[in-house]
Amino acid sequence: MVEKGQAIIVEGLHYSYSKVKALDGISLSVPYGTVFALIGPNGAGKTTLVKILLGALKPKSGRVTVLGRDPRDIEAKAKIGFLPERVNLPGDWSALKFMSYIGYLCRLSRREARERSLDLLRWMGLEENAEDLIKSFSAGMKQRLLIAQSLINDPELLIYDEPTSNLDALGRHEVLEKIRELKEEGKTVFLSGHVLSEVEKVSDYVVIMSHGRVILEGELEKLKTRGLTNTFELKTNDLQRTEELLSGLNSVINIMRVRDHLEVEVKDSSQASKEIPRVLVEAGLELLRFNRVKRSLEEIFLKLLEEEEKR
């Protein structure tokens, strides 16, 4: 593992609660300037890993460095912004007061804390609510406030635990947009979540965890190629005739009619991708659609989890 250029390095990490293994030899590395998504079902060990990265839990064995330091190091914490999963913000404080308090915790002076708070509230679209009590905020506004507080110390690394949980579609979209903007600013973002379809919109790297182990990891674009199947989706001007023609081919395993098109499962996709159009065109049929079916990352994720459960 190359350490240079890695914001987070985790090697052979083990952690257990009494006899329950939460992390079972996890290894991963997060390059600077990327959005790294940690995906897994509830109980996969995501929050445990996040807590270790924040220096709130001590690993039983293994090595962790965050920004080249021990996660418990105060100087490492000075460069980290954290957004917790479940938090009940102080409702009787104004957004500005809360932001300033977090600023003080991050060693900002009164003036710095106020100015930075106002800048961030403006950036998050909460400028007009700066003096409003947090208890009057919607869930989306609270989440935006939490993102704002995570940026008060202009951190190099952001650790976001389930940043879109409990948000409606609009709220989720807003949060993901902000994460995208942070990525464009060059921040390193470590996202933990369980909804792959959301994090895949902003992530460069994905790690899928289950039962404390990594079951899949890699660059998002490469992982997407795993979704290619041996099934083709095709539509012609005569589906009945098409079905008859294709059922005679040796390479075809199964044909299924789905609404206005056919789904054809084949043995060898590269051979079929040439043979099927040729046969249909020679038979005088008009080929209106011919695509290879791709599974979404969500489907890959669910399939992997299913396989993991069977083990």
Place this chain on the structure above:
Amino acid sequence: MNWRTSISQTINLVRVEIGKVLTSWSFFVLTLFTTGFFMGFLFSEYPQRFSTDYGIIRVLIGSKTSDEIIKFLSYYSMLQLRELLSSQLVLRLFSMTYMGFNGGIFAILLVILQTCGNIARDRAQGMLLLYFSKPILRSKLLMVRFASFVIPLFILVFALHTIPLMLLASYALIPNGILLECLPGLFSLVFIGTLILTAFLLAIGSITYLFSSLTDNPSLALLGSLLVTFVPTYIGAYTTDPGRSRMDLEACLLSLYTHVMKFTPEKHTFRIMPITWYNFPQPGMAAIMLLSAIILPLLLACIIVEIREFK
């Protein structure tokens, strides 16, 4: 982090925390009750007792020796301390003040209510993890919070105790023309009384803080603290003087102190004074007990938080 940044961080946090205490409903309501009690005391029972003291002043001033004046001041100030710290004051006030309730209870409730949620509530709401992810030592944050509670409490006790007592004492001393000579000594001794009274309340706060570190539920911390504060007092009161157990229960930890001190030898200096019904504590031992009662639970709370938050 240099020392200037550290001090600036501490001051800013203390400022916010003090604001939090001062704007809390429990502080407002219980301060009103406590103020009402003390005002009732000052304007009803206290002048009556003060006229008795005034008679002693006249005797002492009549002899015109500075030693005797100083001895009087020592007696006078210790009388204030003793009375404020003992259940006897509460017993008397309980029956003599027109308000008919025990103001000490409100001061104690104020302390317990202010401290019971300090750690437990933040942990339950997920804020503790957020705060501890920032570049601040866990123990520093806990100490800052406790210190922030001490300052408003001290101001409250000072305003309610030292200032009225000084004004009334001055009123008695002016006709004798010895106010200026006696004022500094009197003030310092009454001020010590304020410190000791504050220390008692802090000991209760420190015990509550310890309970708050043990649980995620502020109500449990409240209950635990009430039990620890009242039950031994009740048992102590019952075993030493069964007839007064009900009243002493209301006097709470202050009467526990009295009962403990019954086992300590009397201070010889005061045996010459016409106050044989009082058992003066050994000041050194009292100071050690008080400091231990404040510091030990506080340290334990820090250790428990360290263990619970960094497993």
